[in-house]
Amino acid sequence: MILLKRSRLARIALAALSGCLFYFALNLTPWWPAVWLAPIPVLLACFYATGREAHLLAWMAAAIGLSSNFGYYLITTGPLATVVIAALEILLWGFLVTRARAAVLAWQSWQSVLIFPVLLAAFDTLVSAFSPHGTWGSLAQTQMAAPAIVQIASVLGAPAVVFLVGLFPSAVAVALYRGRRIERPWLAYGLPLALIAAALGFGGARLALARPVATVRVGVASIDDFIDGSLPPERIEAVWRTYEDTVAGLARQGARIVVLPEKIAPMAAEEAARRRAQLAALAKRAGVYLVAGVRLNRPSGRHDNASWLFNPSGELLAEYLKQHMVPYLEGDLTPGREEIARSLDGVPFGLAICRDMLFSPFGRGYGRLNVSAMLVPGWDFYRDAWMASSVAALRGVESGYAVVRAGRESYLNVTDRYGRVVARRRSGFLPGSSLIADLPLGPATGTLYARYGDVFGWASVAVAVLMLSKRTQARPR
Numbered sequence: 001m002i003l004l005k006r007s008r009l010a011r012i013a014l015a016a017l018s019g020c021l022f023y024f025a026l027n028l029t030p031w032w033p034a035v036w037l038a039p040i041p042v043l044l045a046c047f048y049a050t051g052r053e054a055h056l057l058a059w060m061a062a063a064i065g066l067s068s069n070f071g072y073y074l075i076t077t078g079p080l081a082t083v084v085i086a087a088l089e090i091l092l093w094g095f096l097v098t099r100a101r102a103a104v105l106a107w108q109s110w111q112s113v114l115i116f117p118v119l120l121a122a123f124d125t126l127v128s129a130f131s132p133h134g135t136w137g138s139l140a141q142t143q144m145a146a147p148a149i150v151q152i153a154s155v156l157g158a159p160a161v162v163f164l165v166g167l168f169p170s171a172v173a174v175a176l177y178r179g180r181r182i183e184r185p186w187l188a189y190g191l192p193l194a195l196i197a198a199a200l201g202f203g204g205a206r207l208a209l210a211r212p213v214a215t216v217r218v219g220v221a222s223i224d225d226f227i228d229g230s231l232p233p234e235r236i237e238a239v240w241r242t243y244e245d246t247v248a249g250l251a252r253q254g255a256r257i258v259v260l261p262e263k264i265a266p267m268a269a270e271e272a273a274r275r276r277a278q279l280a281a282l283a284k285r286a287g288v289y290l291v292a293g294v295r296l297n298r299p300s301g302r303h304d305n306a307s308w309l310f311n312p313s314g315e316l317l318a319e320y321l322k323q324h325m326v327p328y329l330e331g332d333l334t335p336g337r338e339e340i341a342r343s344l345d346g347v348p349f350g351l352a353i354c355r356d357m358l359f360s361p362f363g364r365g366y367g368r369l370n371v372s373a374m375l376v377p378g379w380d381f382y383r384d385a386w387m388a389s390s391v392a393a394l395r396g397v398e399s400g401y402a403v404v405r406a407g408r409e410s411y412l413n414v415t416d417r418y419g420r421v422v423a424r425r426r427s428g429f430l431p432g433s434s435l436i437a438d439l440p441l442g443p444a445t446g447t448l449y450a451r452y453g454d455v456f457g458w459a460s461v462a463v464a465v466l467m468l469s470k471r472t473q474a475r476p477r
Contacts, residue, residue: 004048011045015057018042022065028072029386030142032149035165038065039097043116043173046101054098062093072383089137096120099468104174107470108181110188113174115467117166121159122464125457128158132327134358135391139165144390147420151203153398154447158360159457164199167192207418215438216347218404219250219258219288220412220423223432227265236265238430240275244282246434251286253436257344258286261408261427262293262322262354262377263305272296276308276316284314289344291406293353293377295333302334307353307377309342317342322353323362341369348444350401354378357392357403360454367399367450372441374403380410385426389413393421399450402439417442 003010021038024031042061046054066089073082100116120139128135135141140158143149143165152160171192174182182188221243227236247258267275272294283290289311296304305322321336339362340351350371356362357376366374374396380388389405393415396403405413407427414422414437423437 004045008049008053011049011053011057012060014041014045015061016064018045018061019064022061023068025139025142026065027068028384032143032146035139035142036168039116039166039169040173040176042097043100043169044176046097047104047173047177049101051098051102054101055094058094058097059090061097062090066090066093072381075383076381092123096123100170103467103470104177108183110182110184110191111467112182113171113188113192114167116170117163118460118464118467120166121163121457121460124162125159125454125461128360128457129454134324134355135360135394136358136387138162141387141390141394144393144419147207147418148200148203150394150397150419151206152199153394154206154400154449155202156456157398157449157454158394159454159460160199163456163460164196168196207420210418213440213442215440216256216345217254217436218414218439219247219253219255219434219436220404220406220414220425221246221250221258221432221434222261222406222408222410222412222427223264224409224427224429226263226408235430239264240278242431246432247282247288247290248286250434250436251288255288255436257289257349257375257404257439258291259375259404259406260290260292260377261406262307262379263295263408264293266295266297266303268297269299279308280310280314280316283310283312287312289317291351291375291377293379293406301332303332304336305330305333305353307351307375309351309375311344318351320351320353322356324355324359326355339365339369341366341371347372347441350374352376354380354388354407357395357405360395360398363395363399364450364453366401367446370444370446371401372444373401373439376403376405378405378407378410380407382409385410389415389424390419393419398447400442400445400447402442404439414439416440 018038018041021034025034025038045057073085096119103115104112124138138158140161150161171189175189223239225239227239250258279292291307291309293307296306307320309318311317318340320340323336325333341348348371350366352374389411392403392405396417397419400417402416410427412425412435416422423435425433425435427433
């Protein structure tokens with residue numbers, strides 16, 4: 001530790017190490033353990049740095065880590081928005097690290113260990129509540145490959161997962177810096193250990209005690225070809241024929257429900273009526289519940305992103321309209337306003353489209369409707385397939401339902417109410433891709449989080465405000 005105190009190069013090396021770990025922690029297919037480890041080196045380096053140097057170290061670590069997503073942002077948002085998003089994220093990480101540093105240097109209290117995870121949970125809550133992108137980018141999603149960790153979201157929401165992954169590195173960094181030179185070291189280091197153990201114990205028990213449940217066989221199919229004016233007529237009809245053949249094949253394998261992706265084609269009124277009749281006949285012929293996503297072009301110039309649900313008799317049970325549009329890209333679409341749940345063979349299912357599942361309040365709404373599963377057409381950007389699927393699965397953990405997601409340029413993804421992958425396959429261009437899975441339905445009872453919402457998250461905001469209002473002028477070292 002003397003080396004860190006005397007050598008700026010050593011501190012820079014630690015910040016760079018954090019940046020490398022953040023690179024694997026924050027990208028679109030994250031390595032979940034990296035999230036627990038990444039903040040430790042930069043926090044420790046900043047404890048030994050001056051205030052100005054600490055900001056530079058934190059910004060450097062954040063810039064290296066966030067660079068893993070710069071190419072994705074360029075594709076999805078453009079150069080200007082990429083610069084703005086990157087700058088805001090780098091400044092935010094700099095603020096989190098330097099405020100934690102200030103608290104640790106100023107306080108001998110055991111509570112200084114909590115400032116970093118509380119700030120993380122508070123900002124996760126605020127971003128989720130006010131961002132037009134919902135929970136996209138939340139650290140909670142990075143843990144979806146470790147189901148025991150995310151089960152606490154069923155009680156306290158995603159901010160509790162974020163708190164946990166911030167608590168461990170904070171405790172380790174403070175222990176390396178202060179050791180026993182802290183008020184009540186047994187509490188400073190024992191409490192984080194107890195909280196993490198309790199959360200993991202709860203998650204492990206929730207998974208282990210999951211009872212065998214009834215299942216329904218579901219089929220998912222996707223063709224990446226987008227039907228628009230650029231496709232020749234024979235290609236358009238080939239896409240529709242392939243969907244018909246695939247749905248029929250899934251039905252022969254026992255599928256009772258089949259989900260197709262978002263925006264298979266844009267349609268004016270006459271074309272929409274023809275394709276709706278075609279899909280209704282397909283559902284009746286195959287004897288399945290069929291969900292298909294389409295774009296409905298209205299004469300007014302304001303259009304709808306819809307999904308149609310047909311029953312095995314060919315009746316249109318529901319037309320659901322997407323509620324959360326992609327900024328700019330879907331500026332001409334009119335958002336829907338209604339959650340729709342329908343009973344399929346006596347089991348309640350909910351309807352959503354792609355980006356709707358980024359928003360925790362939306363997910364909680366269906367939890368309060370006590371649905372057993374969500375049927376979700378989607379359309380992603382190839383590179384974000386894992387993350388988009390995982391965000392939807394996290395909504396299922398939070399509010400207690402399985403998720404069947406048909407992603408174009410993405411994954412065909414089926415997860416249970418615990419966020420565990422039941423089946424997954426990449427989508428593809430003609431002849432497309434499909435899968436079949438036995439979907440565990442589980443009890444349609446919702447969760448504590450679905451009932452009470454982000455109590456923990458907003459409590460974290462209140463505690464963060466109190467902590468930040470305390471004086472954090474560093475004491476001489």
